[in-house]
Amino acid sequence: MENNNYAIETNDLSIHYGSFTAVKGVNMKVERQKITAIIGPSGCGKSTLLRAFNRMNDFVPSCHVTGELLLDNQNLYSKDIDPVEVRRKIGMVFQKPNPFPKSIYENIAWGARINGFKGKMDELVEQSLRSAALWDEVKDKLQQSAYALSGGQQQRLCIARTIAIQPEIILMDEPASALDPISTLRIEELMQELKKNYTIIIVTHNMQQAARASDYTAMMMIDDQRAGGVIEFDATKTIFTRPGDKRTEDYVTGRFG
Amino acid sequence: MKEETLNIKPMETRGFRQFNLKKKLRISESLIQGLLFFAGILSIFVTVAIVYELGKEALLFFNDPDVTLGKFFGTTKWQPGIGQYGIWALVSATLTTSSIAILIALPLGLASAVYLSEYATQKMRSILKPILEILAGIPTVVYGYFALLFVTPILKTIFKDGIQVYNMLSAGLVMGIMILPLIASMSEDALSAVPRALREGAYAMGATKLETSLQVVVPAALSGIGAAVIVGISRAVGETMIVAVAAGAGPNFSFNLLDAAETMTGHIARISGGDLSYNSIDYTSLFAIALMLFLVTLVLNLISQWVVNKFREQYE
Amino acid sequence: MSEQNQNYPEGSAFYSELRKRYLTATIWQTLFLSALVIAIISLTALIYNVLDGAFGYVAYDYKNDPAEFTSTPIHELTKEELLTILKAELSSGAYNKLDNEKKMEDRSQSDLYILFLERLVQIDTKATWSMTDSLTRGDEIRAEVAEKYPDAELEFRSWLTPQFLTTPMSSKAEFAGVRTAVLGSLWLVGIAILFALPVGVGAAVYLQEYAPHNWLTNIIQTNINNLAGVPSIVYGMLGLAVFVRVMESFTSGAMFGVTDSNGRTVLSAGLTMGILVLPLMIINAQEAIKAVPDSLRQAAFGVGATRWQTIWHHVLPNALPGIMTGSILAISRTLGETAPLIVVGASTFISLDPDSPFSKFTALPIQIYQWTTRPQAEFHSIAASAIVVLLVLLLSLNATAILLRNRTQRKW
């Protein structure tokens, strides 16, 4: 296979809820092993776009997608693609921590097990937790309920759970918005660590976070039909220092609406 | 396993199967979905079976040259064995007992609901609601026992010889008590669905609790309460055991509460309990009655569901 | 502005007006509360009425004097003595018949004692009194008995005894029990749940997790809600037409080589009950599944689970308490429903335990119905006892449901 540098490419990707177009004409190339941030005002379709990347929108009955989403030159929306496999390859961390109401150990083991993991489970659990910088805090209580963890720990557990199924890409939808500043910082550090091996796409409302943590930034905005679109996509540095679009500049400097 | 320190490298397949995004045939997955779909659709078959079976036998009944719609709806004696087909003999009792029941259950149920939703403290509710739930959970045959052996003797001391041992009044009263919890809980749901803002609006204008409850909350919940009443009626019309035990065993066209008379349901229970030969007019006539019952309750239930849905939309 | 104000009462006038409004409010509040008080009184009266019938004085005498059979006081008869007496006094045909049903030597002392009273001395109930009468008019009753039935013995009896639970039907109230009926009810519950639980949960899962938002789903949902309101006797007619008649070769067991049976079996009745409780089951399971938060499903899908894996490992386990509560409601309903059983053809008199799905059957509420509608007062007493049995069963079931509900509080 030709080794291309992009984890995901979109080709005129549009996402519709019924007759309403929520996201329109997105063309993006997401580089491998980089952190790409998606920013933009509320309701502009960030979550919608992110969820389109691993076909989570399949569960919204009214939602359908046009255009192409390419991963290794395969269109993930073509008829012969299995959405379950897609989600296995592109993991997701949600805005609110959502561990399973099971033990910490089971939270990680379950995803591996249903995906046919045949290696040593204990090892996988430990490695995943270490990768999520959670191991030291929970190693003595692996059999306890995940619900007993703090919000920040829960979110790292969700990241560990995603790592355990060894995806290529990790999607994160405002993963730190429900967390306090310290936990937020830990998640950001973790992202830097993870990007050595994974491609990360993160939606965030926090400009500092985007500026601090990401390599590339996509700026989204709605047009007059309320359809969101990527108005600018560039290296984070460029977006935050010399934005090409006036609206981006307004937004990142906080002068927006 | 490799000696790795911290990270798990992506795209390595230690212990995992290889990535292949192509669609897989998940046979068990589709099989299960098929089975679940069948379970879901089964309820439709049940309805179809009810309509088909009741309709088929009822058709046999009405196709009997002796039976005419004129006789069926136009006369007041019911004894298919000797050619009397006046359904009113049974409908009159159903109407009478159901009316008594609703007259009892509506005011009591509504008042209970208003009290529970507007006045009762948390503690009162935690005592009162279980009582209503117990009342709702008592099998109807037990209510039958209660009607015949408790209420009827009391009525006997009041009306002396004016009242028959089996009578519609006793059955209707007890049926009212049976339906009370149903109307109370449905009405309470409707009342508590009225937004707080509406109540606060009324209080802010200097209304007392009573004025708020009766003039603002109850009217706002009226359609929900209406639905409760309709479901209550449907339950009363379909109730069997209380009337089978206490109302009387024999069709009797009468609206006198103190008389014995047999309702549609009571008649079905009594006749089908004996030895029936299939294809006899007695047998098919029961299905004609059952079909009427089914249609009446169906219409009532549909109306109440429609009302409830309308009502729900109102606050969304 | 000030002109407007004059239309409202001011000062003391306002307060007296207000006081009137409060008075009305208090009166109405009392009225509202009294509705609930009436409900409480009714419940109390019902329970009192049942207990009142289940205990009380009984006047009875013996057709044959016990002294004819033995010199020992009858209460002190041992098992061996009873066996000898029965063997000697019963006709050999009757004795052998009993022996065939169950070996006489294997029967307990109390069973034999009942046989002795029933077959030999032939106890005869003259009159019964309610608990209230027995407690408040004891002297009058004794006087009345002494006058009217000089030979009779008067005894304060609990009609509800351990024997009442373990003895089968009998044509004499004194010896009748609910064993057959309780077993019949258990068979019904078993069959109904075996059918309704998987189908009901399956339908609920389909509707909540798979069904597309289209007209078919709408029809299914409306239809289920409607089925929940169909009178139970109509289900009885359906059972009669479909299970008893059309599927007779299956429900009578003829298909499986069972002979001399018709479609009026416990299987037909159980399936009828299963269909009757199906809507209830579905609606409750749907509520339980709905309460499982979407974030949990997303979490599972997010790690690459298929739909069924998500449902089986996460949705159903978390909906389980709700599904159990629904099942308990369905069981309660199956235990209490009477009308459909009458229509499907519960046996009026049967003393053999149901031992297969193709057995004839009776059930607790059927017994209650039949005993209540008998004219003799002693049958009302055993009806009351049977009601106590039924209510205790139902109450303990519901207590379990409440416990379940409280123990598994929402985790999210």
Ligand SMILES: Nc1ncnc2c1ncn2[C@@H]1O[C@H](COP(=O)(O)OP(=O)(O)OP(=O)(O)O)[C@@H](O)[C@H]1O
């Ligand atoms: N399930 C849905 N059905 C219909 N419309 C939806 C649905 N989810 C989102 N939308 C609409 O799509 C648009 C984009 O929503 P989206 O949640 O993607 O915004 P967002 O950028 O993530 O906002 P936020 O920053 O508040 O999370 C909005 O107009 C929203 O109303």
Ligand SMILES: [Mg+2]
């Ligand atoms: Mg969002």
